[in-house]
Amino acid sequence: SQELEQSPQSLIVQEGKNLTINCTSSKTLYGLYWYKQKYGEGLIFLMMLQKGGEEKSHEKITAKLDEKKQQSSLHITASQPSHAGIYLCGAGSSNTGKLIFGQGTTLQVKP
Amino acid sequence: GAVVSQHPSWVICKSGTSVKIECRSLDFQATTMFWYRQFPKQSLMLMATSNEGSKATYEQGVEKDKFLINHASLTLSTLTVTSAHPEDSSFYICSALPGQGAGTGELFFGEGSRLTVL
Numbered sequence: 001s002q003e004l005e006q007s008p009q010s011l012i013v014q015e016g017k018n019l020t021i022n023c024t025s026s027k028t029l030y031g032l033y034w035y036k037q038k039y040g041e042g043l044i045f046l047m048m049l050q051k052g053g054e055e056k057s058h059e060k061i062t063a064k065l066d067e068k069k070q071q072s073s074l075h076i077t078a079s080q081p082s083h084a085g086i087y088l089c090g091a092g093s094s095n096t097g098k099l100i101f102g103q104g105t106t107l108q109v110k111p
Numbered sequence: 112g113a114v115v116s117q118h119p120s121w122v123i124c125k126s127g128t129s130v131k132i133e134c135r136s137l138d139f140q141a142t143t144m145f146w147y148r149q150f151p152k153q154s155l156m157l158m159a160t161s162n163e164g165s166k167a168t169y170e171q172g173v174e175k176d177k178f179l180i181n182h183a184s185l186t187l188s189t190l191t192v193t194s195a196h197p198e199d200s201s202f203y204i205c206s207a208l209p210g211q212g213a214g215t216g217e218l219f220f221g222e223g224s225r226l227t228v229l
Contacts, residue, residue: 033218042117042204042222043155088154097143097208097218103154 002027004091004102012108013079021074021105023089029069033090033099043088046074079109114138115207117221124195125229131191132224134161134205140185141207146178149202149223161188161205195228202226 003026013019023032031050035043047056049065049072056063060083062075076083086106090099114137124130134144142163147155159180160168167180177199179191188207192199204223 035220040202040223040225042115043206043220045218045220090155097145097206098157098160099145099155099206099218100157101147101154106152 002091002100004089004100006087006089006102006105008105009103010106010108012110015080015109015111016078019076019079019107021087021107023072023074023102025070025091027070029065029072029091031092032063032065032069032072033092034063034072034074035088035090037086037088037104039086046087076107079107081109081111083107084109115205115219115221117203117205117224119224120222121225121227123227123229126196127194129191129193130195130226131189132203132205132226134188134190134207134221136186136207136209136219139207139209141188141209142185143208144182144188145206145208146180146188146190147204147206149204151202155204158190192226195226197228200226200228 005024007022033048034046037043047063052067052069054065060077065072086104088104089102092099116135118133144161146158148158149155158173161180161182163182169175182188202223202225205221206218
């Protein structure tokens with residue numbers, strides 16, 4: 001079965017600093033989703049990547065999928081307190097909708 | 112954007128009672144919905160796939176008789192935790208796949224339901 005490993009597990013950064021979260025899959029990724037969650041709340045969709053080498057950006061967040069489609073990174077530029085939360089990568093197919101998630105990365109941004 | 116709503120958002124019940132959690136797609140039809148469970152400070156674990164008009168498909172290790180899933184319409188799936196015990200206390204989240212959304216990329220999640228069993 002496919003497993004996703006996220007690193008780091010937690011991260012504390014100063015406001016304004018850049019940061020990167022990684023997601024490594026044990027198998028080839030056919031769809032890689034990034035979500036943000038505040039503890040005890042639902043998931044907020046960030047981005048979805050499918051093609052090797054693909055890169056997408058939304059505001060100050062950029063996600064990339066490597067050429068081999070086994071690793072993805074999420075990069076936040078000039079972090080703000082509003083970026084704080086739990087970031088989850090999920091692997092699956094947009095056709096089936098079934099996702100397997102990584103263990104999550106908890107981000108704190110200090111003002 | 113598309114919205115998935117869960118109800119109740121939190122519930123406290125006594126051990127031995129059953130609790131029903133609803134997952135509704137508010138502005139789209141979903142032939143398939145998914146139920147996840149999340150323990151404190153842990154990731155989401157897929158419990159089952161809910162298929163409209165047919166039996167749910169459960170992941171390995173998930174008790175079918177403990178977690179009853181019904182997907183009676185294209186906009187509603189329910190998860191019933193039967194004879195709940197304290198170890199069933201958790202955060203339950205559903206997601207829905209739009210019928211016409213295949214390949215568009217986005218899956219929609221509910222706000223989650225926190226169950227506490229005393």
